[in-house]
Amino acid sequence: xxxxxxxxxxxxxxxxxxxxxxxxxxxxxxxxxxxxxxxxxxxxxxxxxxxxxxxxxxxxxxxxxxxxxxxxxxxxxxxxxxxxxxxxxxxxxxxxxxxxxxxxxxxxxxxxxxxxxxxxxxxxxxxxxxxxxxxxxxxxxxxxxxxxxxxxxxxxxxxxxxxxxxxxxxxxxxxxxxxxxxxxxxxxxxxxxxxxxxxxxxxxxxxxxxxxxxxxxxxxxxxxxxxxxxxxxxxxxxxxxxxxxxxxxxxxxxxxxxxxxxxxxxxxxxxxxxxxxxxxxxxxxxxxxxxxxxxxxxxxxxxxxxxxxxxxxxxxxxxxxxxxxxxxxxxxxxxxxxxxxxxxxxxxxxxxxxxxxxxxxxxxxxxxx
Numbered sequence: 001x002x003x004x005x006x007x008x009x010x011x012x013x014x015x016x017x018x019x020x021x022x023x024x025x026x027x028x029x030x031x032x033x034x035x036x037x038x039x040x041x042x043x044x045x046x047x048x049x050x051x052x053x054x055x056x057x058x059x060x061x062x063x064x065x066x067x068x069x070x071x072x073x074x075x076x077x078x079x080x081x082x083x084x085x086x087x088x089x090x091x092x093x094x095x096x097x098x099x100x101x102x103x104x105x106x107x108x109x110x111x112x113x114x115x116x117x118x119x120x121x122x123x124x125x126x127x128x129x130x131x132x133x134x135x136x137x138x139x140x141x142x143x144x145x146x147x148x149x150x151x152x153x154x155x156x157x158x159x160x161x162x163x164x165x166x167x168x169x170x171x172x173x174x175x176x177x178x179x180x181x182x183x184x185x186x187x188x189x190x191x192x193x194x195x196x197x198x199x200x201x202x203x204x205x206x207x208x209x210x211x212x213x214x215x216x217x218x219x220x221x222x223x224x225x226x227x228x229x230x231x232x233x234x235x236x237x238x239x240x241x242x243x244x245x246x247x248x249x250x251x252x253x254x255x256x257x258x259x260x261x262x263x264x265x266x267x268x269x270x271x272x273x274x275x276x277x278x279x280x281x282x283x284x285x286x287x288x289x290x291x292x293x294x295x296x297x298x299x300x301x302x303x304x305x306x307x308x309x310x311x312x313x314x315x316x317x318x319x320x321x322x323x324x325x326x327x328x329x330x331x332x333x334x335x336x337x338x339x340x341x342x343x344x345x346x347x348x349x350x351x352x353x354x355x356x357x358x359x360x361x362x363x364x365x366x367x368x369x
Contacts, residue, residue: 002088002369004033007080007099009071011039011058015255017284018119021172022093025117025368026056028361032369036083040071040098048075059083070097077102084111089368091115092139095122100135108142115368116140118148118167120281120303121157133159147367149282150304156278168367171304173360174287176351179262183292187263192250193223193334195268195294197261198285200231205274205299207233210240211323212274213249216331223334225272228252228264266292269340270333273298273305276321280305290314291351295343297329308355314347 008022026035035056041049041063051058061076080102084090092099094116116139122132136159140146146167148154154167198204206227213225225248227237234253241249256264265271271289273296282304286296289309296309299320311317316333318325333340353359 002033003086004029004035004089004091004368005038005083005087006035006091006093007038007096008093009040009096009098010042011037011060012053014039014042017282018093020284021117021119024173024357025091025364027054028357028364029368030054030056032365033089036087038076038079038083040073040076042066042071048079073098077105081106087112089113089115091117091368092143093117094119094136094139097122097132097135100132100139103139103142104135106142111142114143114145116143116146118146118153118157118160120153120279121159137162145367150307152307153281153303156302170363170367171355171360172282172284172287173355173357174284174291174351175357176291176348179288179291182259182262183266184263187266190267190269191224192226192264192268194270194272194297194330195226195228195265196272196274197226197228197256197265200229200233200237202232203275203277203279204233205276205321206237208276208321208323208326209272209274210237210246210249212327212330213246214244215323215327217246217248219331221331221334222248223330225249226252226264226268228254228256228261230255262288262292265289265294268294270294270315270330271296272330273309274318274320274326275299275301275305277301278303283308287351287355290347290355293344293347295333295340295347297326297333309347310350314343314350 010019012023037058040061044065045063048062049060059079061073064072084106140163146163147170149171151169154160237251271294273283273286278301286308289296296315298305298309298317300306300317301320306317309315316329318329
């Protein structure tokens with residue numbers, strides 16, 4: 001079997017969208033290769049730890065902490081070189097600038113096969129981006145294959161376009177059977193008209209959602225809305241609900257377990273995904289909602305987001321950042337039961353055809369190995 005080195009900022013039990021995908025790919029590949037996962041401690045730690053998770057070796061490098069969303073680690077460079085030399089396949093999950101910098105010092109002739117899994121461009125760190133893009137480009141030039149999650153992301157990424165000739169599209173996926181197994185019969189009773197569930201950060205569009213709720217309430221339309229998550233906008237949401245007396249919005253300010261998440265989604269009529277910036281490259285929670293036959297309202301970002309749940313097929317797509325458009329879509333699905341039912345029937349079919357683990361795992365193994 002081939003020796004495969006998978007490199008990412010963090011790894012389970014650290015949580016995040018990319019970390020979920022990395023663990024998923026580890027499970028896809030571990031029966032066909034010897035895997036080492038190289039990552040960095042999220043918090044300050046003076047020593048490197050060597051762990052075994054689900055039969056896979058995890059090397060979690062010492063860390064000076066995380067700054068501007070990037071961990072700082074000197075030991076990472078040593079272990080990167082050590083395991084890269086021993087690997088038949090080197091896989092970078094990007095963006096991870098520390099790995100791009102380390103790769104500059106790794107001679108191309110010593111890399112048997114290099115794959116970059118491109119999750120998204122760097123958006124937030126605009127000043128640092130000018131410096132980091134040099135290392136990103138050099139890393140891209142060394143790679144044999146680049147994988148991204150959608151054609152739209154490829155076509156709208158200035159960093160990816162020069163490497164279009166060697167880029168493959170492999171979407172994210174979910175284990176539909178496992179997700180459904182979490183859901184209790186009680187959750188099949190619809191308790192909420194709409195649910196938003198996710199990290200409460202700048203690009204998720206929760207402020208737009210609250211503005212849309214205000215528009216609806218002013219029209220005398222008062223759907224039951226559940227907002228679930230934690231993050232930098234937690235205080236803003238809590239204060240908005242109190243100050244505006246938005247009694248039809250319930251806020252669960254915490255990170256919920258997988259079991260809680262799937263049961264809350266299943267007990268809702270519609271899933272809201274109002275992201276406003278292309279930092280949102282795909283949106284795996286859309287897949288989870290569709291798996292549970294819950295229609296999605298998403299936005300027309302220049303990324304993979306609007307290609308997951310399709311407008312007029314499994315939900316509605318509105319202009320990003322437009323509260324009036326979001327309110328109109330919410331009102332339409334709130335009042336039109338037949339349309340909701342149609343989208344609900346289409347939703348799991350889309351998952352089984354394109355986004356189930358059984359479909360995507362074959363693509364991952366085919367492209368990487």
